Amino acid sequence: MERSFREEIRSLGLADGEVFHGEGILAVTKALLQSGVSYVGGYQGAPVSHLLDVMVQARDEMDALGVHVEACTNEAAAAAMLGASIMYPVRGAVTWKSIVGTNVAADALSNLASPGVKGGALIVVGEDYGEGASVIQERTHAFAMKSSMWLMDPRPDLPTIVRCVEKGFELSEASNTPVMMELRIRTCHVRGSFVAKDNRSPAISTRNLQQDPAPFDYANLSHPPVTFRHEKLKYEVRMPAARKFIVDAELNELFQGARGDVGIVVQGGLYNNLIRALQQLGLADAYGRSQIPILNLNVVYPLVAEQLTAFCAGKRGVLLLEEGQPDFIEQELNTILRRADLQTRLHGKDMLAMAGEYTAELVLRGLVKFLALHAPDIPVKSGESLIAEVDGLRERAAEAFGGAVPPRPPNFCTGCPERPVFAALKLVQREIGPMHISTDIGCHSFATFEPFSFGNSILGYGMSLASSAGVRNFSARRPVAIMGDGGFWHNGLLSGVSSTLLNKGDSVLVIMKNGYTSATGTQEVISTPGSESRRVAEGASATGDEVTIENTLKGLGVKWLRTVHNYKVADVRDTLREAFTSNYDGLKVIVAEGECQLERQRRIKPLRARMLKEGRRVVRTRFGVDEDTCTGDHSCIRLSGCPTLTVKPSSDPLKTDPVAHVTDGCVGCGLCGEVAHAATLCPSFWRAEIISNPSGWDRLKEQMRRSVIRMLQR
């Protein structure tokens, strides 16, 4: 896994009165244990990966409490785990990245929300929205509304986050409804402290077993005819109970301000940005005390009409901060105001933005407009001059770059094993022409950027092969689907491979077998060499057969299967060519094998450091470019894109173009040499072995080589 959480695991054991310091997402983890949770599951993904990663690494501590931790193979499996809370008074929490994970989990969530729950069920979703996001820009809010699950959006402040987790379970139990908690990127990574409580061992747990299963009760199955009653219960019983709890437990926060004539309603997750913008206008102090009253919604669904009308009554205007579209809260608040016959003017999307992240800058711009209209006596000069300054800076930056600041897309790591496969695909395309490429979610999606620019579609995690199904029937050339091993186990095995076999599809699938779900933090999959899950599976197997992608594909009936070593570019090119031109008209799978370089470096760097410390012989390979032979056409760069293969000015005054250059960051993966050979490029690349603590034989060889070179030079 990406990193060790030894320190964080220690803070999970803090006792009553001790102070926790750290990130928001880890505060959530501690709060779960303080809440007496019986089971935790999830599927990794930014920005909530650490929640599950810490729990998985803290298995011993969880065992001592009797808490079961499950690293689920996808979000649907995680959501289905919550079924334990339907009939038993056990608290459970699951986590994943939203919106993509919530899409995958949607079926199980609908079937969970319909009967409702007895034990508290909390779904912690990483709301990956806005400028730092890596997925589709949609809101989890829609899922909460359609399935009638409650949605919390806590203020980015550790005591508030912890209280929301604890109260979230109570809210779930008081209203028999699963509760979702959306944590934005900034909320997950905000740092702070809170006073801890003792962890609570759950009453029913791995250490206190439930002796008998719950009695059969058809009313708790999401199946007709009881689903008709469930729908009524949602609106007649559960929602009123939730609203009562939200008010009684004071889950939403009212911050009074000196100005009674205007007010701001804000989604909890945006509170810090609002305060920052108010500070720019001199309307909030360093402690966040605002002159304008604020109603902070830590629960954004359901809304409590009485709470909102009480806040808006008597105010000339209210500004609503609701990030993203559609404007669910604004529409409902407008309805609430009309029904209460309040004349307070409501502003939101008209002064802010319909789509995109509500940064402090964007909120400041909205506040300036709002105050100019409803509180013109409040000076907004400081805000206006800051906005003018920011606009000026942007203009100057654009001018400096000749129109616009160039984008800086992400790239494969130095020495990534996936890069050579795309270099080989480029070479094949030169021979047989371009083909439709279905891309997928994972590190390999970096190939959609320069220098490869590959991909005609991305339809979801593990969905690439399934998305080739329509295309292959009208394409002259076979389409190719790219998938990672993470995507393969998450979804691709069923939705892609089995579906293609069922339909006798004539497709090519390339599976990047790097050993981990690398893009989410190098978590293990069942085929990770030496992984715990694989050891368990191997132990359970009577034959001792390994759980590998190849064995799984063979077992499913894949007949055309090749495994290639990624860095052997010519072999990969030949295998790809064979797949595209073969007479075999079934599914052709190429397993491209090469360990994630990031994880490899994490594994070997400490080993190398220890060997150096002990004075042992260590060999490091690196590549370089002979400046004299480099023609400066940069074909190698166009076939690689490695960040350490770059350009530098030539020291030869007759060469005006910059020459290729390998920086010291080269990890010696070998792609440079392989690609030069496979694409018949110029012979400029050299390979060197840097030997630390050389042996006597190394020294002797070196002396002999130098003598021969000297002789030849003479």
Ligand code: SF4
């Ligand atoms: S994390 Fe691993 S698989 Fe992903 S780009 Fe880096 S080296 Fe490649």
Ligand code: SF4
């Ligand atoms: S050999 Fe080439 S591709 Fe590999 S790390 Fe070095 S510069 Fe990058």
